[in-house]
Every structure is written in C-alpha cells, then in structure tokens.
Amino acid sequence: MKRATILGLLCGLIAVLLSWLISSETSPLYNYFLWHGTIPSIWEPMNFTVVIASAFTGIRSTVFSAIVIFFQWFFIGFIASWFLLKIRKEKDRVER
Numbered sequence: 699m700k701r702a703t704i705l706g707l708l709c710g711l712i713a714v715l716l717s718w719l720i721s722s723e724t725s726p727l728y729n730y731f732l733w734h735g736t737i738p739s740i741w742e743p744m745n746f747t748v749v750i751a752s753a754f755t756g757i758r759s760t761v762f763s764a765i766v767i768f769f770q771w772f773f774i775g776f777i778a779s780w781f782l783l784k785i786r787k788e789k790d791r792v793e794r
Contacts, residue, residue: 702776705776705779706775708770709774710770710772712771717745721742737762748767757760
C-alpha cells in the first residue's frame, strides 16, 4: 500500500508539471506548443475532470485546476500500481 501511495503521488506531481509545461503562459515551452498542438490536443482531453469539476463548482482558478489534475492522476497511479502489485504478489505466490 505504501508503494502504491508513493507511485500515486509521483503520478500526480508529474501530471501537474506536464500540465504547467503544456498549457501555462509562464512555461518555457509555451511558444513551442502554440505552433505544435499535437501534445496539448492529446493531454487536455485526458484531464476532463477539471472541466467537470469547474462546471459543478463554478471555480475557474489555476490552483483549483492543478489540485484536480493532481488528484485525478494520483488516483490513476494509485489504482494502477495497486493492481499491478497485487498481480505481482499473486504471481509470486503461485510460483512457490
């Protein structure tokens, strides 16, 4: 469970960093992504929870978006690593 939590935290932090790099005007890569829209076109729909959360709460803040993105990717990373660790434990148990 500890490994799953650590991986979830890591996924959340990486997702917030990627969101900043891809879509923030203060990002050093902002001008690049203005002219090369493939990565933002893929990344932004993957973070649909920000749109849903903003619609329900009425909050339109960068900090709120970062928090929602962090929690979305934390849960994805946590569940994926928990599932993979469970499969690994089962495989180790069967091999003995």
